[in-house]
Amino acid sequence: MRTMASDGLQLDLYGKRVAVIGLGHSGQSALRLLADLGARVAVADQKPESELASAVGGIADCGLELYGSGAYERALSGADLVLISPGVPLALDPIQKARSAGLRLMGELELASRYLTGKLIAVTGTNGKSTTVTLIGELLRAAGYDPFVGGNLGTPLAEAALASVHGRQWDFAVAEVSSFQLETIESFHPWIGAILNITPDHLDRYSSFQAYAAAKERLLENQTAEDYSILNADDPGLARFPPRSLGRPVQFSRKGPVKGVFVQGEQIVSNLGGELQEVVRITDLQLRGGHNLENAMAATAVAALAGCSREVISRGLREFRGLEHVMEVVRVFRGVTYINDSKGTNVDATIKALESLPGPVILIAGGREKGGQYPGLADAVRGKVKQVIVIGEARAALRQLLKGVTAVTDATGLAEAVQKGASLAVPGDTVLLSPVCASFDMFKDYRDRGRQFKERVYELA
Numbered sequence: 001m002r003t004m005a006s007d008g009l010q011l012d013l014y015g016k017r018v019a020v021i022g023l024g025h026s027g028q029s030a031l032r033l034l035a036d037l038g039a040r041v042a043v044a045d046q047k048p049e050s051e052l053a054s055a056v057g058g059i060a061d062c063g064l065e066l067y068g069s070g071a072y073e074r075a076l077s078g079a080d081l082v083l084i085s086p087g088v089p090l091a092l093d094p095i096q097k098a099r100s101a102g103l104r105l106m107g108e109l110e111l112a113s114r115y116l117t118g119k120l121i122a123v124t125g126t127n128g129k130s131t132t133v134t135l136i137g138e139l140l141r142a143a144g145y146d147p148f149v150g151g152n153l154g155t156p157l158a159e160a161a162l163a164s165v166h167g168r169q170w171d172f173a174v175a176e177v178s179s180f181q182l183e184t185i186e187s188f189h190p191w192i193g194a195i196l197n198i199t200p201d202h203l204d205r206y207s208s209f210q211a212y213a214a215a216k217e218r219l220l221e222n223q224t225a226e227d228y229s230i231l232n233a234d235d236p237g238l239a240r241f242p243p244r245s246l247g248r249p250v251q252f253s254r255k256g257p258v259k260g261v262f263v264q265g266e267q268i269v270s271n272l273g274g275e276l277q278e279v280v281r282i283t284d285l286q287l288r289g290g291h292n293l294e295n296a297m298a299a300t301a302v303a304a305l306a307g308c309s310r311e312v313i314s315r316g317l318r319e320f321r322g323l324e325h326v327m328e329v330v331r332v333f334r335g336v337t338y339i340n341d342s343k344g345t346n347v348d349a350t351i352k353a354l355e356s357l358p359g360p361v362i363l364i365a366g367g368r369e370k371g372g373q374y375p376g377l378a379d380a381v382r383g384k385v386k387q388v389i390v391i392g393e394a395r396a397a398l399r400q401l402l403k404g405v406t407a408v409t410d411a412t413g414l415a416e417a418v419q420k421g422a423s424l425a426v427p428g429d430t431v432l433l434s435p436v437c438a439s440f441d442m443f444k445d446y447r448d449r450g451r452q453f454k455e456r457v458y459e460l461a
Contacts, residue, residue, distance in 0.1 A: 009114045009187055011081075014038035019075040021095065022085025023047070023055055026181075029158035030083050030108040033115070035062035036162060042067065044075035079103060083111060086152075086180035089205060107184035109177065112157035118148070118170035120189065121302055124177045124219050125196030126237075127349045128295045129153070131287070131323050132196060133176040135295065139303040139316040140172055151175030172306060179215035180205070189222040192305055193247065194230035194298050198237030199348035203371025213241040220245035230301050232294060233258050250305070252297035254290060261297040261304075268297055268317070272304045280314045286321050289356025296320075325450035327353060330457045335427025338418075338457045342450030344434035346370065351380040353434040359384045361430045364417045366392040367437030367449075374398070374436060378405045387424050389417045393441045413442065414449070418456040431457075 016039050020027055023045040034041050040063040045052055049068035056064060067074045072094040076082065082098055082105045084090070090105075099105060113120060123133050130153050137149030146169075148160035153176035160173050175190075179202060182188075198213045206212040220229050220243050227247035231238055234253050250272065251258035261270045261279070268279045279300055287296060296317055303313050322328065328340040339357075344350045345367075354361060363385045372394075381388065381402060388408045390398045399408050411417035414433075421431040433453045443449040 011037075011111075011114060013081070015040065016080040017042065017078055018081045018083055019044065019079040020083045020085075021045075021072055021075065022088040023052055024085050024087055026108040026156040026158065027083075027085040028055060028059075029156035029162075030085075030111060031056060031062075032059055033111065033158045033162045033165070034083065035059055035064075036165060038062075041065070042075040042079065044068075044070070044072045046070050073097075076103065081106070083108065084184055086178060086183075090183060105184055106186060107181055108156055108158050109151070109175075109181040110185045110188050112161035113188045115161035115165055116157070116170070116173050117164040117168065118172050119191040119306075121172055121174045121192045121194075121306070122151070122177045122188075122190035122219055123175070123194045123196065123298070123302075124179070124182065124216050125194075125232075126199045126201045126216075126346060127352065128196045128291060128298075129176045129178075130343065131292065131326055132194070132295045132298050133174055134323055135299040135316070135320050136174050136302050138320055139299060139308050139313055140174070140306060142316050143303070143306075143308040143312045145171040145306070147172040147174050149174045152178045152181060177219060179212060182215050182218040185218055185222075187222055189224075190219065190227065192228045192230060192302055193219045193223060193245070194302060195219060195232070195238060195243060196294065196298055197232050197235040197348070198241065199346070200373055200375060201346040201348070201370060203373060204369065209237075210241065213237060217241065217243035219243075220247060223247035228305055230260070230298060232298070233262075234294070250301050252294065252301055254293060254297075261301045263293070263297075268293075268300060270300060270304055270310075272301065277310055279310060280317045284318045286318070289327065289352060291352040291356070292322070292327075325446060327356065328450070330454050333422075333457070333460055335429075336422070336425040337430045339430060339432045339434075340450045340453050340457075341432060341434035342439070342446045342453060344436065345438050345446060347374045347377050347436055350434040350436045351376055353432060354380045354384050357384070357430055357432065359430075360386045360428070361432050362387045362389065362421045362424055364389045364391065364411075364414075364421060364431070364433045364453075365436045366390040366394045366398055367435045367439050368392065368441040369394045369397065370438055372397060374401055377436065378402060381405050386429075387421075389420050391417050391442070392435075392437060394437045398436070414452055415456050418453065418460070422460050
């Protein structure tokens with residue numbers, strides 16, 4: 001296996017001052033790695049210093065300095081390197097000043113990649129990343145490999161790097177990668193890089209769809225002729241902004257033959273081994289919907305390139321049941337199906353969720369807007385959704401958008417929305433939480449929102 005750490009890209013951080021800007025999940029993991037590498041670390045975050053002190057408890061002594069309440073300048077002063085968390089916009093004034101002064105900026109993803117053992121597999125896209133990365137991990141484990149599986153999905157890549165520094169020999173590191181993380185890469189270099197799709201998202205952070213797409217496409221910019229780039233041949237966003245890569249191209253498609261993995265009749269098939277092989281019958285998949293079919297094909301391509309046998313891939317695809325908060329059937333109660341799709345935080349995810357259901361649907365949607373654009377949502381709702389229950393900060397915008405398309409009603413919160421959905425539903429209906437929006441106006445994150453939805457559903461009597 002190729003070892004990233006052997007590429008000569010490790011940093012000499014012993015005794016160097018590193019400013020960690022943003023102490024979220026990935027920031028804390030990066031801090032642990034930096035402390036182990038002997039760096040002197042200054043942390044700055046919007047949270048008060050008392051909360052920061054609690055978050056860094058137990059981390060090895062690294063001359064740690066804590067600056068709360070957004071005192072970024074004090075942490076940046078005298079820094080040799082700036083480690084910036086993905087949730088911190090690069091447009092922030094202190095960050096812009098640091099760049100102008102010539103300070104080197106990188107993110108946790110870039111730092112971690114320089115210390116990993118094993119071959120790096122990275123997956124990005126607007127939707128489907130978590131499902132695909134988790135499925136790849138399951139297939140690799142079933143084939144007898146020892147992979148790290150994480151990144152933006154859950155466990156930060158820096159945790160895998162820290163284990164590598166201490167002698168852990170991963171076979172593969174499989175990482176979900178976001179556009180925010182890719183903004184700060186330098187040499188980040190996946191052996192297999194997969195882009196599942198690119199549809200409008202995070203337009204509250206990016207100036208245009210093209211700028212968002214450009215961030216996604218950075219996944220492939222450092223690949224060489226020894227690497228693989230896996231792309232969705234059917235995706236309009238990828239067709240509009242075709243990414244440039246020196247890696248060997250592999251595609252997947254629902255529409256017809258490609259060099260890679262595609263649908264033929266009722267089968268997923270692959271020609272990656274030089275001859276056409278049937279992988280699995282589509283009707284045998286527990287994952288439902290065209291978007292999940294694409295995720296399954298992407299995972300098949302990665303697993304085949306990584307050395308998994310057709311038999312292992314076929315069995316793994318048949319057994320995989322999907323993720324919590326992604327089209328998760330919570331309960332069938334009095335003939336009504338309740339589905340938790342809290343991870344549906346953009347319009348394309350909700351459209352695909354609706355397309356995978358036969359209808360009629362009662363849709364619970366709303367939250368914090370991510371640019372306020374919902375292209376295609378009205379068409380997806382029309383004729384499929386008999387009632388939309390809107391919650392959160394986006395209530396007014398969604399109500400206006402869907403006026404005249406279907407019935408729309410407000411709810412003050414998720415508990416009321418579930419009660420209203422239950423009262424409106426009849427046997428054969430589906431009550432679907434697929435919010436179209438971010439969760440941060442009312443919840444800690446999409447997981448918190450999904451779990452609260454499930455609790456309210458189980459309370460129905």
